[in-house]
Amino acid sequence: MIEPSPPERRSDRLMRVLGAGFVASIIVATLYPLSDWKLHAGSAWAFLWQGLPRYWTWFDLLSNLLAYLLLGLLLTLGWLKRAPRATAVGVVGLFCVALSFGLEAAQSFLPGRVPSLLDWIANSLGALVGSWIGIQLNRSDRTGRGRVLPVAERWFEQGPPFGWVLLLLWISTQLVPQRLLFATGNLRPLMQGLINAFELPDPPDLALLTEALWGDSAPAVWGVAIEAAVVVCAVCATGSIAFALVRGSRRRLIVLLSTAAAAFGLRSIAMQGIYGSNEALAWLTPGAQGGLLVGTIVLYGLETLSPRARATIALTLLAVGTLLVNLAPPDRYFEDALAGISAGRLVNLQGLLRLIALVWPLIALVWFWRRAGVHSGRSL
Numbered sequence: 001m002i003e004p005s006p007p008e009r010r011s012d013r014l015m016r017v018l019g020a021g022f023v024a025s026i027i028v029a030t031l032y033p034l035s036d037w038k039l040h041a042g043s044a045w046a047f048l049w050q051g052l053p054r055y056w057t058w059f060d061l062l063s064n065l066l067a068y069l070l071l072g073l074l075l076t077l078g079w080l081k082r083a084p085r086a087t088a089v090g091v092v093g094l095f096c097v098a099l100s101f102g103l104e105a106a107q108s109f110l111p112g113r114v115p116s117l118l119d120w121i122a123n124s125l126g127a128l129v130g131s132w133i134g135i136q137l138n139r140s141d142r143t144g145r146g147r148v149l150p151v152a153e154r155w156f157e158q159g160p161p162f163g164w165v166l167l168l169l170w171i172s173t174q175l176v177p178q179r180l181l182f183a184t185g186n187l188r189p190l191m192q193g194l195i196n197a198f199e200l201p202d203p204p205d206l207a208l209l210t211e212a213l214w215g216d217s218a219p220a221v222w223g224v225a226i227e228a229a230v231v232v233c234a235v236c237a238t239g240s241i242a243f244a245l246v247r248g249s250r251r252r253l254i255v256l257l258s259t260a261a262a263a264f265g266l267r268s269i270a271m272q273g274i275y276g277s278n279e280a281l282a283w284l285t286p287g288a289q290g291g292l293l294v295g296t297i298v299l300y301g302l303e304t305l306s307p308r309a310r311a312t313i314a315l316t317l318l319a320v321g322t323l324l325v326n327l328a329p330p331d332r333y334f335e336d337a338l339a340g341i342s343a344g345r346l347v348n349l350q351g352l353l354r355l356i357a358l359v360w361p362l363i364a365l366v367w368f369w370r371r372a373g374v375h376s377g378r379s380l
Contacts, residue, residue: 018078184322
């Protein structure tokens with residue numbers, strides 16, 4: 001007897017929309033600017049027998065791996081929720097391998113693009129890892145629909161897995177070059193670009209406006225305090241997501257330490273991509289150190305609160321942190337170092353991660369708002 005399919009939930013539809021949107025985003029990011037098509041190599045698949053590239057960076061490699069990990073995760077959660085494990089891995093893996101191969105081959109026709117066997121391998125591996133994570137979350141979700149496991153048997157909360165997607169998205173944003181540790185939602189470059197697009201006679205410089213806001217002492221005084229506050233807000237927000245997903249203090253600690261290790265590792269790689277291989281810990285500034293210390297203490301107190309109260313506080317802190325990111329004094333040294341990186345390195349899939357970093361606070365705000373409401377719980 002075939003088990004009837006449960007009714008589709010709002011979170012299922014959301015995963016499908018995100019998965020389809022992510023496929024489109026990867027295609028655009030990989031083939032941008034989608035013009036001047038002309039075969040620049042002997043054949044479109046010549047990269048297969050050219051071997052691994054001589055020069056590559058962890059920054060580029062992890063950007064590809066993370067982007068396709070998220071793609072595999074979203075496709076598995078949205079489109080293969082009830083499929084057997086082997087089927088889900090096979091379908092998602094085959095689709096992503098074929099998609100990546102097609103895009104790498106298509107890059108042979110675009111000026112400024114270089115197809116790479118290493119990129120194809122990283123993309124395929126990332127998709128397989130993402131589909132495996134999605135299978136584990138789907139398994140818990142299906143169990144949660146049929147019956148509720150005893151608390152002692154639960155490693156993490158049953159129900160829609162969107163919180164896990166949110167946490168993985170945040171981890172991936174740490175590979176994006178940012179001046180402030182754990183900074184997401186920085187709209188200032190986008191707004192400045194829109195202002196410049198209007199070609200006004202005397203367009204305002206948002207960086208100069210923020211410098212004027214904080215005064216002459218901005219770099220020395222306010223910069224450290226603002227970064228510390230941004231880190232506190234980010235630590236509390238991501239920690240609150242983990243608290244909502246995992247039961248038990250010891251298990252929560254494991255998730256928090258794993259998240260922190262992944263975030264610090266990606267941030268170190270991002271700093272090496274900007275300042276050089278000897279500056280992996282350039283993110284560990286006085287403001288970051290103070291923010292991590294205070295944020296850890298505040299997070300310890302948040303665990304004792306009810307889920308609704310914790311979501312309300314995290315919602316407020318996330319909004320404050322995003323506001324401070326956009327009002328923080330500019331760092332000319334960082335901006336000059338970032339400008340020294342060739343534009344091509346920040347387009348492709350790194351550009352997709354930058355987009356995730358831009359919109360992540362908005363998605364997290366909606367998630368916290370729903371959990372802080374009367375019907376906090378299961379829709380996301």
